Amino acid sequence: MDQISIYIILAAVFGLLMAWGIGANDVANAMATSVGSKAITVYQAIFIAAIFEFAGAYLAGGSVTSTIRKGIVDSLYFADNPDLLVFGMLASLLSAGIWLFIASRNGWPVSTTHTIVGAIVGFAAVGVGMDAVKWGKVGTIVMSWIVSPLLAGTIALMIFRSIQRLILDTDKPLDNARKYGPVYIFAVVFVIAMLTMKKGLKHLSLDISTGESFVYAIAVAFVFAIIGVFLVRRVKVDPDADLNFHYANVEKVFAVLMVFTASAMAFAHGSNDVANAIGPVAAVVSTVTTGGVLQKSVLPTWVLLLGGGGIVFGLATYGFKVMKTVGQKITELTPSRGFAAELSAASTVVLASFTGLPVSTTHTLVGAVLGVGLARGIAALNMRVVGNIFMSWVVTLPAGAIMSIMFFYMLKGIFAP
Numbered sequence: 001m002d003q004i005s006i007y008i009i010l011a012a013v014f015g016l017l018m019a020w021g022i023g024a025n026d027v028a029n030a031m032a033t034s035v036g037s038k039a040i041t042v043y044q045a046i047f048i049a050a051i052f053e054f055a056g057a058y059l060a061g062g063s064v065t066s067t068i069r070k071g072i073v074d075s076l077y078f079a080d081n082p083d084l085l086v087f088g089m090l091a092s093l094l095s096a097g098i099w100l101f102i103a104s105r106n107g108w109p110v111s112t113t114h115t116i117v118g119a120i121v122g123f124a125a126v127g128v129g130m131d132a133v134k135w136g137k138v139g140t141i142v143m144s145w146i147v148s149p150l151l152a153g154t155i156a157l158m159i160f161r162s163i164q165r166l167i168l169d170t171d172k173p174l175d176n177a178r179k180y181g182p183v184y185i186f187a188v189v190f191v192i193a194m195l196t197m198k199k200g201l202k203h204l205s206l207d208i209s210t211g212e213s214f215v216y217a218i219a220v221a222f223v224f225a226i227i228g229v230f231l232v233r234r235v236k237v238d239p240d241a242d243l244n245f246h247y248a249n250v251e252k253v254f255a256v257l258m259v260f261t262a263s264a265m266a267f268a269h270g271s272n273d274v275a276n277a278i279g280p281v282a283a284v285v286s287t288v289t290t291g292g293v294l295q296k297s298v299l300p301t302w303v304l305l306l307g308g309g310g311i312v313f314g315l316a317t318y319g320f321k322v323m324k325t326v327g328q329k330i331t332e333l334t335p336s337r338g339f340a341a342e343l344s345a346a347s348t349v350v351l352a353s354f355t356g357l358p359v360s361t362t363h364t365l366v367g368a369v370l371g372v373g374l375a376r377g378i379a380a381l382n383m384r385v386v387g388n389i390f391m392s393w394v395v396t397l398p399a400g401a402i403m404s405i406m407f408f409y410m411l412k413g414i415f416a417p
Helices: 003-036 042-060 082-105 112-128 135-168 173-204 210-233 248-273 275-290 301-318 320-329 335-355 361-374 383-415
Strands: 064-066 296-298
Touching (some): 003 042, 003 112, 003 275, 003 301, 003 320, 003 335, 003 361, 003 383, 042 248, 042 301, 042 320, 082 112, 082 301, 082 320, 082 383, 112 135, 112 275, 112 383, 135 173, 135 335, 135 361, 173 210, 173 248, 173 335, 248 335, 275 301, 320 361, 335 361, 361 383
Antiparallel strands (some): 064 296
16 A cells, blocks of 8 residues: 555544534534533534534535634645645644543533644654744634633523523513523524624635625524514423422423524534635545645535535434533533533634634533523632533643644654655
8 A cells, every 4th residue: 555545544533523522512512502401412512513514514514614723733844845734734633533532521501613733733843843833823723711701601691691681581481581582592593693694605616705795694593583472482391390390381491492403503514614624634545645835625525425424424323422421510401501512612702703703612512501501690600610621722722832842743653754
């Protein structure tokens, strides 16, 4: 077997491991609030994610992708020795995949984006040279650790306060839930439609302006709001249920709404975050097949299938651990609280995409869950779990970097002439 085939096979295997890690960790995050609030079961979450994550990854995951992930390294440093880029990207995929396996096994919700960023920075800084890294970009990413959870938590707190004011703290909470439920559905679909058109569909080379995206998003959201009216009316009311828990029937309405948020979040996540796994794979494939370093490359269909399939497999086999941490261990979630957290996380990602701030799905969702928990006071939060999560975030970048450096030199030693 020739060396080019070996590189492509290694890229596929390591890329599949990374995609599996994204499914086990990141997708579990997207589904955690829905499962933790008991709006849907784990099996329903896997089913929804399998359809919408794969659809998002395959349909909008990228016909053209930047081979140098997020512009973190300067391609000029690899022009004379493209093999270094191949070794580095393979090392980054392997180290990120292993770290995501460790994190998922412990139930730590870490950022897949920051894992791969740490890995790429590690091999480039040590293996090639400090100047090969665009440190300004890295600094912005580190800042997003602080900004994204704070922003998501604030928005989640505001959304849940609106739910309390308009529905939960009124004389007729069930009637108001039916009245305002479709309005919240409109908000969910509008936010996700904007996210998909702004971040997901850009890979399909569709020239949609911000104004057009706004109009299309309103139209799509209006259609789903009308569907929501019929679905909310069909919720079966059990008068006896309210005897044990005053808002039992109201939460049934929010359980319906959360199916929308779970589906939409899965599609948006698949379209956006699959690049963490397939970006480095595309870099390796294009480099070894062309013999040079390209800034952009056409993405083979099999690479998208690899990313989408790996993500779904990761969620199905190991996602339950992170789901349990985010959905149950941070704070007690009901469908209304989970809904506020998911809508907030989606809103934060949309806001970030317009401002150009690189945020993590994981950090925004955990921040949103913390915000919802704070609505009931600091005592409602499990601070030991929160502390472990924050520590895993801090460790992610250096962990990815250190392992990547080790694997880079191993691969260089094995394959370099």
